[in-house]
Amino acid sequence: xxxxxxxxxxxxxxxxxxxxxxxxxxxxxxxxxxxxxxxxxxxxxxxxxxxxxxxxxxxxxxxxxxxxxxxxxxxxxxxxxxxxxxxxxxxxxxxxxxxxxxxxxxxxxxxxxxxxxxxxxxxxxxxxxxxxxxxxxxxxxxxxxxxxxxxxxxxxxxxxxxxxxxxxxxxxxxxxxxxxxxxxxxxxxxxxxxxxxxxxxxxxxxxxxxxxxxxxxxxxxxxxxxxxxxxxxxxxxxxxxxxxxxxxxxxxxxxxxxxxxxxxxxxxxxxxxxxxxxxxxxxxxxxxxxxxxxxxxxxxxxxxxxxxxxxxxxxxxxxxxxxxxxxxxxxxxxxxxxxxxxxxxxxxxxxxxxxxxxxxxxxxxxxxxxxxxxxxxxxxxxxxxxxxxxxxxxxxxxxxxxxxxxxxxxxxxxxxxxxxxxxxxxxxxxxxxxxxxxxxxx
Numbered sequence: 001x002x003x004x005x006x007x008x009x010x011x012x013x014x015x016x017x018x019x020x021x022x023x024x025x026x027x028x029x030x031x032x033x034x035x036x037x038x039x040x041x042x043x044x045x046x047x048x049x050x051x052x053x054x055x056x057x058x059x060x061x062x063x064x065x066x067x068x069x070x071x072x073x074x075x076x077x078x079x080x081x082x083x084x085x086x087x088x089x090x091x092x093x094x095x096x097x098x099x100x101x102x103x104x105x106x107x108x109x110x111x112x113x114x115x116x117x118x119x120x121x122x123x124x125x126x127x128x129x130x131x132x133x134x135x136x137x138x139x140x141x142x143x144x145x146x147x148x149x150x151x152x153x154x155x156x157x158x159x160x161x162x163x164x165x166x167x168x169x170x171x172x173x174x175x176x177x178x179x180x181x182x183x184x185x186x187x188x189x190x191x192x193x194x195x196x197x198x199x200x201x202x203x204x205x206x207x208x209x210x211x212x213x214x215x216x217x218x219x220x221x222x223x224x225x226x227x228x229x230x231x232x233x234x235x236x237x238x239x240x241x242x243x244x245x246x247x248x249x250x251x252x253x254x255x256x257x258x259x260x261x262x263x264x265x266x267x268x269x270x271x272x273x274x275x276x277x278x279x280x281x282x283x284x285x286x287x288x289x290x291x292x293x294x295x296x297x298x299x300x301x302x303x304x305x306x307x308x309x310x311x312x313x314x315x316x317x318x319x320x321x322x323x324x325x326x327x328x329x330x331x332x333x334x335x336x337x338x339x340x341x342x343x344x345x346x347x348x349x350x351x352x353x354x355x356x357x358x359x360x361x362x363x364x365x366x367x368x369x370x371x372x373x374x375x376x377x378x379x380x381x382x383x384x385x386x387x388x389x390x391x392x393x394x395x396x397x398x399x400x401x402x403x404x405x406x407x408x409x410x411x412x413x414x415x416x417x418x419x420x421x422x423x424x425x426x427x428x429x430x431x432x433x434x435x436x437x438x439x440x441x442x
Contacts, residue, residue, distance in 0.1 A: 008188070009128040013137045015183055016121050017144040019079065022179050023114055024148030026090065026172045027055070029156050030107075033165035038097040047100060053387065054104050058111025060383040066116035067123070067376030071230065075123030075372060076187050078116050080180060086113040087176030090169045118379055123372030126364045127190050132304045135313075138361045139296025146288035146353065149259075154282055230373060231441060240366050241374055243435040247318065247359035248378040249385040250427040251352055254329060254420035256386035258284070258345055261393050261416065269413050270338065283342055287350035295321070295357030310365055310437025318358025318435070319428045324351040326424035332417045333410040352424075359431060367441040389420070 031052060038048050070078045086109070093106040121141060129137045159167055235241055262284075295317055302308045308316065328348035335341050363374045393416050400412040 009133075009137075009190075011186055012124060012128045013140060015179075015187060016124065016141040018179055019083070019117065019121065019183075020141055020144035021148035021151070022144075022172075022175045023117060024145045025152040025156075025175060026086070026110070026114075028149050028152030029168045029172050030055070030110075032152070032156050033095060033160055033168035034097065034103075036160050037095050037165040041097040043097045047097075051097075051100065051103050051107060053390075054107040055111040055114075056383055056387050058108040059115040060111075060380055060387070062112040062115030063119060063376040063380040063383065064373070065376070067119035067370075067373035068230070069116065070120040070123040070372040071370065074189060075120035075127070076183075076189060078120040079124065079187075080183055082113045082116040082120065083176050083180045083183070086110045087173045087180065089113070090176065091173035093169070095166045095169055115379075115383075119372040119376040122363055122375040124187075126368045126371040129364075131310070131365075132300060134364050135299030135303070135357050135361050136293070136296030138364070139292045139299075139357055142356060142360060143289045143292035143353070146285045146292065146349075150282045150285035150289070153285070230370060234441065235367070235370065235374060235377065238366075238440065239434040240362070240436045240440060241377065243431045243433075244359050244362050244366075244374065245378045245381045246430045247322070247355070247427045248382040250322070250420070250423040251355070251359070251385075252382035253385035253389040253423060254325065254348065254352060257389045257393055257416065257420055258349060260390045262341075262345060264397075265332075265413060265416075266338065266341070269333075269408055269410075270336065270341065271408060280338075280342060284346045284349045287346040288353040291350035292353035292356055295354040296361075299357040299361070311435070312437075314358040314362055314365065314435060314437050315432050316358075318355045318431045321351045321353070321355025321358065322424040322428040322431075325349075325355070326421040326428075329417045329424065330421035333413045336410075359435070362435060362437070365437045366439060368439065370441055392419075 034051060035048070038051075066078065066082075089106050089109045093102065096102070122138075125134070125137055125141065156168055156171075159171065263281075266281075299313050299317055302313045302316075303310055325348045328344045328351065332341055332344045332348070335344060363378065364371045367374045396415050397412065
């Protein structure tokens with residue numbers, strides 16, 4: 001009896017999961033290490049904000065170019081180059097809070113490099129993963145973000161305490177280097193598919209990058225030549241694409257507001273010390289990891305068993321995720337205990353992650369050949385949402401302070417959580433009205 005061969009596409013999915021995990025360890029790690037170093041050097045809050053936000057500007061600028069480059073030369077190569085670039089930057093740049101220009105350039109480089117990663121991942125997964133496995137494959141891959149954030153917040157503060165802030169950079173560079181070696185050794189483009197329906201289904205060799213001009217056999221045995229053009233106008237004007245973009249914006253608005261301001265709510269709104277909460281503050285991110293994978297498995301089950309069509313599956317899971325999250329977000333200011341707020345934030349982030357089995361996989365449903373480009377467009381909106389949401393929240397709290405309102409009052413924080421809650425309702429309606437699970441770009 002021959003041994004069962006481990007499918008290569010599973011290895012690709014596992015490697016992309018580790019990829020997103022390492023990326024978020026880096027993001028959390030920089031915030032932790034730089035904050036400690038900056039506080040020790042007496043850096044003011046404005047300068048700290050500049051350094052911490054620089055990453056997202058670089059990240060936003062490279063999303064669409066990342067999808068375009070992955071489309072042209074292949075996501076596998078782009079992923080490797082991106083990882084090598086940000087890993088070398090972490091390894092070579094010293095963490096000196098007083099050298100602001102150097103840190104700004106370094107964070108821009110890391111942001112630009114990591115901006116290529118998610119469009120490239122979607123390009124790779126669209127090539128390797130058949131439609132009936134896409135939901136759980138994308139969900140597992142993206143859940144690495146949440147596991148990486150949880151691991152980083154749990155482990156890296158101790159590393160800083162015992163070995164200093166620079167040690168975090170070295171560990172991140174080492175992790176990036178090890179992943180790069182694994183990807184170089186084991187990743188490849190999909191082989192010529194033995195499945196006769198692979199091309200029609202929208203995966204496999206048919207989605208590999210085509211360099212400029214593609215020769216096609218015609219009936220008389222000759223060759224015709226056509227130039228592969230990316231349908232930019234059709235992508236920009238497509239309502240299903242805009243449904244994805246709107247939901248990606250809302251997802252990241254809520255996520256970044258909670259990631260950046262929930263600790264402040266605990267300390268100022270509830271007068272609680274994060275140090276006293278221990279590992280319980282990791283629960284929202286662990287919940288995202290869990291619910292992201294549940295959503296993927298459920299979606300693929302509904303599609304594979306033909307219980308629901310692809311379109312209905314995406315809409316149902318997206319709607320459930322965003323509507324439940326909206327209620328949980330708006331309920332946060334009503335709770336005045338750590339357990340209550342942790343419960344609400346865990347439910348909100350968990351169900352937002354569940355909703356990713358709707359909008360986040362939809363890139364590959366509507367445009368398998370151009371999944372990286374559509375992902376780049378929607379992830380640009382998601383990154384801008386983070387910048388807007390974090391900045392707007394600060395302005396709302398500053399306005400509440402100016403009005404002589406105590407930040408320990410629930411009224412000071414109501415708008416902070418109601419805005420993403422209402423955005424969730426709006427986005428779910430948009431997705432129900434305009435999304436589709438059908439392939440609309442050939």
